[in-house]
Amino acid sequence: MKLEQYDNIYFLGIGGIGMSALARWFMKKGLRVSGYDKTATALTSSLQQEGMVIHFDDNVQSMPKEVIDGKDRTLVIFTPAIPKDHKEHAYLKENGYTIMKRSEVLGLISKDYVTIGVAGTHGKTTTSSMVAHILKTAGKNMVAFLGGITTNYNSNLVMQGEVTKDTIAVAEADEFDRSFLRLFPQIAIVTSADADHLDIYGDHESVITSFKDYIKQINKGGYLVIHESVAEKLAADVNHVTKNIYSMSRGQFFAGNITASSGFFEFDIHGLGKVERIRLGVPGFHNIENAIAASVAASHCGVDLQTIKKALESFTGVKRRFEFVVKGKKVIYVDDYAHHPAEIEAFLRSMKSMYPNRKLTVIFQPHLFTRTRDFAEGFSQSLSLADELLLMDIYPARELPIPGVDANMIFKDVTSAVKIRCNKGDLMQKLENMDIDVLATVGAGDIDTFIEPIRNMLNKKYEV
Structure with a gap:
């Protein structure tokens, strides 16, 4: 299927953080975007101000006329959080609408671009936001679909430049429901692979297997940027990509001479050629590691170390992350x-x-x-x-x-x-x-x- 055949995009769960980033993307592309969500929030209010039509009652009569009358021109995107007895979802299925998960649509969008997929049970939102900020600071053609609202741009969709085949797409590669297996990145970051979502996976070993499957989907000749704590477990046998191992204090890429003032860190970043002193714009020990991973990924996109340094110092974080x-x-x-x-x-x-x-x-x-x-x-x-x-x-x-x-x-x-x-x-x-x-x-x-x-x-x- 081709996304170009649709001019109405209807979201079930439009106020979700990942869903709303896609909604903003389609709005920027000039399509009619509307949707349902259970409750009104500051985020749904922002989407309405941007021109999206949103309602908060599960009622087929509340759906926009162009959705009701334009089945063949409407793509429905839903979140797994929608309950099984949802009336609108049932109506759309019974009437033969094209219905896709958010992860499927993100996979379709990103396949046309050079993709950086950021995976991990912890740290992926901040790390992907750092990558997006570095690329934007560097003036690269880019689009980022983020799982949080960046405070630098007050959005979960960050874009710059013309959208062409050379555009770099930054995407959070979410392990929930194995969604990240819809992505085929050129560069993949893996920050961690702890036991989580055991309601989906059953046990930690199944989580590990899924991350291994994600790594196998990196394009041949691409790059894997992986935390030292999971590198052996996930990527010991990986040989179709270049492995870049990072951590706080060891590996190919690490931080040295770490100092803190009121919780904000300065450190020397090692592994990117010349050693450079970085002052991180956000607090938290874990963000030193996130910054190293983001720096390595950005360097593979041709961003020089001085620009990376400038971007990390001006990065102000993500809402609800420290x-x-x-x-x-x-x-x-x-x-x-x-x-x-x-x-x-x-x-x-x-x-x-x-x-x-x-x-x-x-x-x-x-x-x-x-x-x-x-x-x-x-x-x-x-x-x-x-x-x-x-x-x-x-x-x-x-x-x-x-x-x-x-x-x-x-x-x-x-x-x-x-x-x-x-x-x-x-x-x-x-x-x-x-x-x-x-x-x-x-x-x-x-x-x-x-x-x-x-x-x-x-x-x-x-x-x-």
Whole structure:
């Protein structure tokens, strides 16, 4: 099939972060873009302001007339998060519309361009955003489909120049539902391959197998940029591409002479020819490694080291990835999307290194019943890095409850000095009664709806 045969693009779940990037792409191409989502958000509001028609009730009568009357000219794109009993989805299937997953469409788009696929159970959004910013800074023809809103561009779609066969497409290669197997990159980054999405894969070994399959899909003669911790496990037998191994302190590409000031790092980047001193524009130990991976990938696109240095220094991050919400003398508030024990540990260790003599209060909302069940012990250990923990109920997302699985599976083994169970109804009251020094909200559910109320409360209480 060819995407050119459609002039109406209809999204089921248009407000999803990956879906909305595609929606913006089709809008830029001059097509009519519309869609459904369950709830209105700041992101859906932005899409509406950009000209997209969106409704929030699952009702066939609410679908645009051009979709109802133009079946042969309409492409429907859906997210796996759409429930099985969704009325609009059922209508579109029964009436023979062309319906595709987001990953399938991204694969169709990217096959026409030089593709950089960024994979990994952690770090792919920030790393792909860094790659996009470096390429844009370098003046390359590029388009990036990102899994987060970059603060440099306030968008999850970043574009520059004319779209031609030489355009570089940056795509997050998502392991969920094996979506990344739709991509055939020229350059692939693999940041990590921890056990995750076990509701899909069953066990860690199946996750590893899927990552190996992704690596096999790199174009012959291309480049694999892979973290040292998974290089042997995933790529020992890979010989159809050039392997580039990186890590914090060893490998072909690494950081040396790392120094920190208020949590922001400077380091010497090794492996790209001349050793260059980099001042990273975002905090967090893990972002040093993300920056190295992004630099190696960009260098294979012909970007020189001085431009890479300039871009990394001006990179301001991704919303909900180590995002400073309040930065006052009396109180600090940072928000992060971390939703796996390894991500939470990396984030909290970075927070404690930045503010070693201050009390760290963490609000965490677990994401998915299956993930809570599979990693309860790991969550308890990583969250115990907090001095005070407020633990919310599980955000179910696409799942139905599992008997016996709730947030208490995590709560009971947390060793923080203070730990409090809460829900969305009483979180703000409990937080207001606490003495806050350094605060972090953590999670991938709808905890982000509390960011503004918490910001306003802290500003008022501490006169920020």
